[in-house]
Amino acid sequence: MILIVDDKPENIFSLEVTLQSKGFKTDAALSGEEALKKSLKNDYALIILDVQMPEMDGFEVAETLTGINKTKDIPIIFLTAVNKEKKFIAKGYASGGIDYIAKPVDPDILLLKVKTFYRLYEQTSTLQKMQKDLQKEVTQRKLAQEQLKLKFEEVNSILESxxxxxxxxxxxxxxxxxxxxxxxxxxxxxxxxxxxxxxxxxxxxxxxxxxxxxxxxxxxxxxxxxxxxxxxxxxxxxxxxxxxxxxxxxxxxxxIDERKQLEKKKDEFLSVASHELKTPLTSIKAFSQIALRAMQDINEHKAYAYISKVKEQSEKLQSLVEDLLDISTVAS
Missing domain, CATH: 3.30.450.20 (PAS domain)
Known part of the structure; x- marks a missing residue:
């Protein structure tokens, strides 16, 4: 948006018609004080500023704007119908203006200048935004790296302990x-x-x-x-x-060396246990079977029942030992 500053409403109207016909949005201020207030409140791409105004002239307005951080980069075009001498032109540039145009204004020339400065302002604003975004990203990256560094230092402290x-x-x-x-x-x-x-x-x-x-x-x-x-x-x-x-x-x-040694001893124990437990049980089972076959003719005798019980229990015990050894082998 372009701010037009002039103490005469008819001059403002003329400029608004010219600029708006080419698609520019405009705002207006009838005094230097009003221009300053609006500049602090709104964002402008360009200010067209009349030099000859009561109370606060255009030079004073421009000097104030260039001293404020928010408005210092807004391009200013001076318009004047009286102060056309070289010293006033020099004062205009010195106070912060980028161009100095004498009235009556040629609309075509004014539009060319406005388009040029408007485009420059947009490019400058884009570059400034990119710079801010880049600075923000750099700051975020530095912060992330610092946080990551602290985390790894914490990890190293844990590893050290x-x-x-x-x-x-x-x-x-x-x-x-x-x-x-x-x-x-x-x-x-x-x-x-x-x-x-x-x-x-x-x-x-x-x-x-x-x-x-x-x-x-x-x-x-x-x-x-x-x-x-x-x-x-x-x-x-x-x-x-x-x-x-x-x-x-x-x-x-x-x-894990101690664990490995214990596993080795367990394997040795299982090997020994497998032999030492199974061998006598196998013998008991075999001899009980022989005794039962030998006593078939007297299977009514109490001794036959006792030996049958020995055979049955030895088979159960052998099954339990084999299950125990199998579980121990799987667990190892």
Whole structure:
């Protein structure tokens, strides 16, 4: 919208007719004070300002507008029927005007100037809006990065407090953070712990999961610094997706060697129990069957009933032992 400022209503009317005929929206002010109030309240793309006005002339209005942050970038065209000398023209430009036109005004020339300044104002406004949006986006990105940084610092603090080995990797697999437990297996952050020769294939398997951004879990044997033996660890790797689509990996290595030893002892026990329990039960069952066949002619005798009971109970006990061993094997 264009603001027309003139103390004479007929001049305002003439300009409004000219501008509105070309599709421009206009507003009017009959004094400098009214122009200032409207400029603070409304948004204008251009101000056409008469120089010769009572109380507050056009130069004073322009100087005030250019000193206000909201209105300082509004282009101002001065119109004058009296002050045509060079010194007044210079004063007009010095007070913030971008053009100085003497009356009577050629409508065609005025329209060309208005279109040019209007277009420049729109382009400037668009650029300023883009700049503000860009600044806002940069601020939001910085804030998001700062928040993400704090979150990862919090994660690192949590990882540092864990009793197992903990570490983080970037998207390429480069180590970024390790806790103190790591340094019990490796001399520094850049070196990986010593892996058992038979477990080296785990790294190749992990590479496939890394490409697919899939969680990874595998048992692996590691050797502590200055130790001669390897200990079983459970390796877990979890991808963490950042806001800018970057990937980080959080990994843990939990010592499960004692559990593995207990599982080994349990397997040994099951093997022994399978033999030690089944063998006598099989013998009892077999001998009771032989005794029953031998006593077929006296099956009315009490002894026959007792031996039948022994055979029946031994079969039940053998079934229970086999079920127990089967359950233990599945659980292991």
């Amino acid at each position: 864990l009793p197992q080995i903990a570490f983080t990797l970037d998207g390429k697999g480069t180590i970024e953070f390790v806790n103190q437990e790591w340094l019990k297996y490796s001399p520094n952050i850049a070196s990986c712990p010593v892996i058992h020769p038979d477990d080296q294939g785990v790294l190749d398997t992990w590479s496939l999961h890394q490409e697919l951004f899939e969680p990874f879990e595998k048992e692996i044997r590691l050797k502590k610094l200055h130790a001669n033996s390897y200990r079983y660890h459970l390796l877990k790797m979890t991808p963490v997706f950042k806001q800018n689509n970057e990937i980080k990996w959080v990994g843990t290595l939990t010592d």
